[in-house]
Amino acid sequence: TDHGIVVHETPPARVLLGPGARHRIPEEAERLGARRVLLVATGSAKAAADALADALGGRLAARFGRPVAHTPVGVTAEAMEVVREAAADAVVALGGGSAVGLAKALSARTGMPQLAVPTTYAGSEVTPVLGETENGVKTTRRDPALTPGTVVYDPELTLTLPAGLTRTSALNALAHAIEALWAPDASAFTDALATEAVDGILTALPEVLAEPSGPAGRVRLQESAWLAGLCLARTRMGLHHQLAHVLGGTFDLPHAELHALLLPHVLAFNLPAAPAADARLRRITGDDDPVAVVGRLARGHDGPTTLGALGVPRDGLRAVAERVTERPYPNPRAPETGALTRLLERAW
Ligand code: NAD
Numbered sequence: 416t417d418h419g420i421v422v423h424e425t426p427p428a429r430v431l432l433g434p435g436a437r438h439r440i441p442e443e444a445e446r447l448g449a450r451r452v453l454l455v456a457t458g459s460a461k462a463a464a465d466a467l468a469d470a471l472g473g474r475l476a477a478r479f480g481r482p483v484a485h486t487p488v489g490v491t492a493e494a495m496e497v498v499r500e501a502a503a504d505a506v507v508a509l510g511g512g513s514a515v516g517l518a519k520a521l522s523a524r525t526g527m528p529q530l531a532v533p534t535t536y537a538g539s540e541v542t543p544v545l546g547e548t549e550n551g552v553k554t555t556r557r558d559p560a561l562t563p564g565t566v567v568y569d570p571e572l573t574l575t576l577p578a579g580l581t582r583t584s585a586l587n588a589l590a591h592a593i594e595a596l597w598a599p600d601a602s603a604f605t606d607a608l609a610t611e612a613v614d615g616i617l618t619a620l621p622e623v624l625a626e627p628s629g630p631a632g633r634v635r636l637q638e639s640a641w642l643a644g645l646c647l648a649r650t651r652m653g654l655h656h657q658l659a660h661v662l663g664g665t666f667d668l669p670h671a672e673l674h675a676l677l678l679p680h681v682l683a684f685n686l687p688a689a690p691a692a693d694a695r696l697r698r699i700t701g702d703d704d705p706v707a708v709v710g711r712l713a714r715g716h717d718g719p720t721t722l723g724a725l726g727v728p729r730d731g732l733r734a735v736a737e738r739v740t741e742r743p744y745p746n747p748r749a750p751e752t753g754a755l756t757r758l759l760e761r762a763w
Pocket of ligand 1: 513
C-alpha cells in the first residue's frame with residue numbers, strides 16, 4: 416500500500432461448505448486425479464476418519480493417525496515413510512490445525528495436492544503458512560503452494576468437539592479477525608471479511624455453547640471461522656499473535672486455550688490506539704465495551720483461563736515481554752517492555 420494502491424491476489428482454492436459436505440470428498444479426490452490417497456486424521460476424530468476411509472475405498476492407500484501440534488519434523492519424517500511405502504499421490508487431512516499442518520509439511524516435501532477437512536476453527540487450511548518445530552525451535556515458512564487446493568467444511572464434523580475446545584478454538588478464530596481490523600495492510604476487502612467473521616463468531620458461539628447440536632449455529636460458526644482464517648492469510652498479524660507465538664513456543668502451551676485467554680488483554684491494550692477497530696467492534700457488538708464482551712466469553716471456559724493456570728512461571732513474563740519488544744510485529748500500539756509485562760501479569 417506504499418502509494419495508496421492495494422494489491423489483492425486470490426490463490427486458487429476450491430471450498431465446499433455445508434452439512435454433509437464430507438460425502439463429496441471421494442469426488443473431490445477424483446477431481447484432483449488422486450489414485451493413492453494418504454489420510455491423515457487426528458485420533459479424536461477416529462469415527463469420522465473410519466467413515467471417510469470406507470468412502471475412499473480403493474483410492475485409499477494408507478492412513479496416519481498421529482499428527483502432533485506444531486508439526487515436529489520427527490513426526491513428519493515418520494509420515495514421509497508411510498507416503499513412500501504407500502506411493503501416495505495426494506493427502507487428505509481430517510482434524511484441527513495439527514492434522515492440516517502435517518499435510519502441508521508432506522506436500523512441501525513431495526508436491527502432493529492437499530484436501531483439507533478442518534474440524535476446529537484454527538483456520539490453517541486457508542493460509543500459505545507452515546510452522547515446524549525441530550529441537551524445540553519453531554520455524555515458519557510462507558509459500559502460496561502450501562495452501563490446500565481443496566477445503567471441505569462440514570459442520571457435522573464439529574459436533575464431536577468438546578465444549579471447551581469449541582469455545583477456545585472459536586476465540587482463536589476471533590483473534591484472527593480482530594487483528595485484521597487493526598492490521599497495517601487492512602483494506603476494505605479484509606474489513607468486510609473480518610466484520611462478518613466477528614459478528615458470526617460473537618453471535619453463533621453462545622448459540623452453539625447453549626445448544627451444541629443446533630445446526631444453524633454450527634454452520635455459522637464454521638463459516639465465520641473460514642472468513643477469519645482468510646483474515647489470517649491476508650493481513651499481517653500483530654501483538655496478539657506475537658504473544659501467542661512467543662509464549663506457545665517458549666512454554667509449549669495449548670494453542671486454542673492460549674489464544675482465548677490472551678485476547679481480552681490484548682484488546683484492552685490495543686483498542687485505545689486503534690479507534691477505527693474500536694468503533695467497528697462497538698458497532699458489531701452493539702455494546703460500548705467490546706473488551707467485556709470478549710472477556711466474558713474467554714472467562715467462561717471451564718479449563719485454564721490464566722497464564723498461571725497453564726503453568727507459565729510468573730518470573731518468566733518479563734523475558735517474554737523483552738523478546739516481543741526486540742522485534743515487534745506491526746501493532747497499533749507500540750509495545751514497550753514495562754506496559755507489556757503488566758499486560759502479561761494481568762493475563763497471568
Ligand atoms: P489441534 O489440531 O491440535 O486439535 C486440538 C485438539 O482437538 C486435539 O486433541 C485434537 O485431537 C482435537 N480435535 C480436533 N478435532 C476434533 C473433533 N472433531 N472432535 C474431537 N476432538 C477433536 O489444534 P488446533 O487448535 O486446531 O490447531 C493448532 C495447531 O495448528 C498448532 O500447531 C498451530 O500452530 C497450528 N495452526 C497453524 C496455522 C497456520 O496458518 N499455519 C493456523 C492456525 C493454527
